[in-house]
Amino acid sequence: xxxxxxxxLFALMERKLYAAVICDTLDELGYRNQAMNERxxxxxxxxxxxxxxxxxxxxxxxxIADNCxxxxxxxxxxxRPLEVVVAGTNRSTRNGLWGELLSTAAKMRGARGAIIDxxxxxxxxxxxxxxxxxxxxxxxxxxxxxxxxxDYDNPVEVGDVLVRKGDVVFGDxxxxxxxxxxALRETVEGALRKVESENDTRRELLEGKLLRxxxxxxxxx
Numbered sequence: 001x002x003x004x005x006x007x008x009l010f011a012l013m014e015r016k017l018y019a020a021v022i023c024d025t026l027d028e029l030g031y032r033n034q035a036m037n038e039r040x041x042x043x044x045x046x047x048x049x050x051x052x053x054x055x056x057x058x059x060x061x062x063x064i065a066d067n068c069x070x071x072x073x074x075x076x077x078x079x080r081p082l083e084v085v086v087a088g089t090n091r092s093t094r095n096g097l098w099g100e101l102l103s104t105a106a107k108m109r110g111a112r113g114a115i116i117d118x119x120x121x122x123x124x125x126x127x128x129x130x131x132x133x134x135x136x137x138x139x140x141x142x143x144x145x146x147x148x149x150x151d152y153d154n155p156v157e158v159g160d161v162l163v164r165k166g167d168v169v170f171g172d173x174x175x176x177x178x179x180x181x182x183a184l185r186e187t188v189e190g191a192l193r194k195v196e197s198e199n200d201t202r203r204e205l206l207e208g209k210l211l212r213x214x215x216x217x218x219x220x221x
Contacts, residue, residue, distance in 0.1 A: 002188050006082050009188065010050040010112070017191050019174040021198070025190040029183055036159025036176040039136045040115065043123060049113035049132040049171035051084035053163050053178070055156040056149060058089045058097060058118070064145040072143075075152040076102060081110025086163045088156040089118035095146035096121030096139045103131040115169060115176055117158045134171055194220060 003009045019035070026034045042049075056075055061068075079085070085106055089097060098114055100122035106114060113132035119139040120126070126133055155164045161178045163169070168179040179187050197218045204214045215221055 002185055002192070006052065009184075010082065013050050013170065013188060014048050016195055017170070017188070019170060019172045019177050021191045021194050022170055022177045022179065022187065025187050025194060026177070026179065026183070028190065029186060031180060031183060034161060034178045034180075036115070036117075036161050036178065038175060040117060040134045040159045040176055041136070042171060042173060043120075043127060043133045043135065045173040047113075047130075047132040049084060049115070049134070049169065049176075051082050051112035051169060052080075052181075053086045053165055053167045053169050054079055054083040054111070055152060055154060055158070055163050055165055056085060056087040057151040057154070057156045058087065058092065058143075058147050058149050060090075060092050060094050061146065061148045065148060068144055068148060071152075072102075072149040075149055076105050076109070078152070079106055079109035079111050082112060083110070084112050084169050085114040085116075086156065086158050086169060087114070087116045087118065088158045088163075089116070089147070091136075092118050092147060093137075093139070095119065095141050095143045097143055097147055098133065098135065100125035100129065103129055103133065107131045113171065115158060115171065132171070134176055 097118045098116045098120040103126045116135045119137050120135040121140045153165050166181040170177045197220045201218045
């Protein structure tokens with residue numbers, strides 16, 4: 001039985017599921033563009049990230065604006081437990097949008113990670129903090145005078161996938177998948193069934209059976 005509460009559901013997903021099987025299930029449900037672009041990679045390959053999307057959007061700027069951190073502070077302080085920051089930058093390479101202090105503040109608000117379609121900094125300190133972050137690369141410069149957070153909690157394109165507040169993001173070493181909020185339960189149920197079939201397939205392959213024989217029996221590959 002699939003739990004209805006997010007905390008229990010996310011714990012089950014972390015124990016049982018992985019990005020590839022979720023993608024396969026979403027494909028079967030007709031959601032075929034839910035895997036973020038491969039340019040997004042985890043800072044720590046061993047950490048799994050699952051949570052409700054907290055969308056944010058930044059833009060490049062070329063001057064130091066008054067109160068340039070105001071919207072950013074407002075957005076971070078509004079994070080709720082079990083959310084994952086999902087930030088679009090329109091592929092900016094001007095600055096390290098995300099760093100140690102934002103990671104610390106987000107973690108203390110109950111966030112389960114951050115998906116940044118752009119560059120980050122303070123990577124050693126973020127790793128030591130144990131806060132899961134995905135990004136496209138590293139750059140040590142600050143956003144002041146280079147980038148500005150302009151919106152949050154509205155749909156944003158991140159890693160070529162449109163992400164809405166409340167969608168569920170799942171990230172592991174293979175990449176990040178976005179599960180539409182309206183398809184969450186159906187996706188998890190289907191993925192759990194597929195995992196069972198894959199386990200049976202693996203067991204019989206290890207027993208020496210032919211791939212054709214096992215595929216015809218379980219229908220997974």
